[in-house]
Amino acid sequence: MPNLLNRQFNQPELNTHWCSDITYIRTVKGWSYLATILDLANKEIVGYATSESADTGLVINALASSISTCKPDMNKLIFHSDQGTQYKSRELRTYLKNRGIT
Template identity: 50%
Template sequence: MVKVFEGSFQSYGKRPLAFELKKESFNIGVFKTARLMKTLGLVAKRPNKPHYYTAGKEQPTTPHLLKRAFNPSDLNTCWVGDITYICSYQGWSYLATVMDLANREIAGYALSKTPNTKLDKKALTNAIAKHQPKTQGLMFHSDQGVQYNAKLFKETLHNHKMIQSMSRRGCCWDNAVQERFSVI
């Protein structure tokens, strides 16, 4: 057992080690292998999980302008957006919604099989077409999802002269009104 373990550069756990021992004609199960590994002090080396996010030092490019002011007095002054997923018999569907904070009404929405930037853009343009607001100065707030950070979405906001605001990293409370919206 020690020979096989060392031959794997100390990377085999109980299952691969039991499999290799069975190939060498040892009749041993996984649980007995685990007990013997513990007795012999054999601990498999596991690689660290890679981190694909920055260590919190990078500041978001879009500021948090809403600052949890969830009760604006006028309609079409502040919209919030988010994506939620829905399980159906056909698989997963993604729903992007745009909510007006003044009356908590869903101003626009879009449904798709993929949660991409086109989905968010379609929901935003749906809201603009439906309500015909004066978009100059209209604030759009969202989380820091990749869809909202995408160039296509930022250009859409810029073309309509809208102001973009984003929640702080990992703080769902900054977009709580939209986060609590659920499909019934």
């Protein structure tokens, strides 16, 4: 996938450029995974999800949370990630395409 963001991390308009990453957290019950969605305009977390596995569903849940909260014009939204396996999955690409998210 082409890098449409091209390191332009300062965006002037809310809900047009979101980026995401997954991190893992050790807990007393084992590992937990956290996916966050960051709006590049104000650098605030607009959505997140946690799970016991770092799969594509984790990212989709974080995106769904963000969309529900922010209600962006999805035809104007660019979603950026490190293109790890969860982000390159067919399931996530289909989710984005069906909603008009680039």
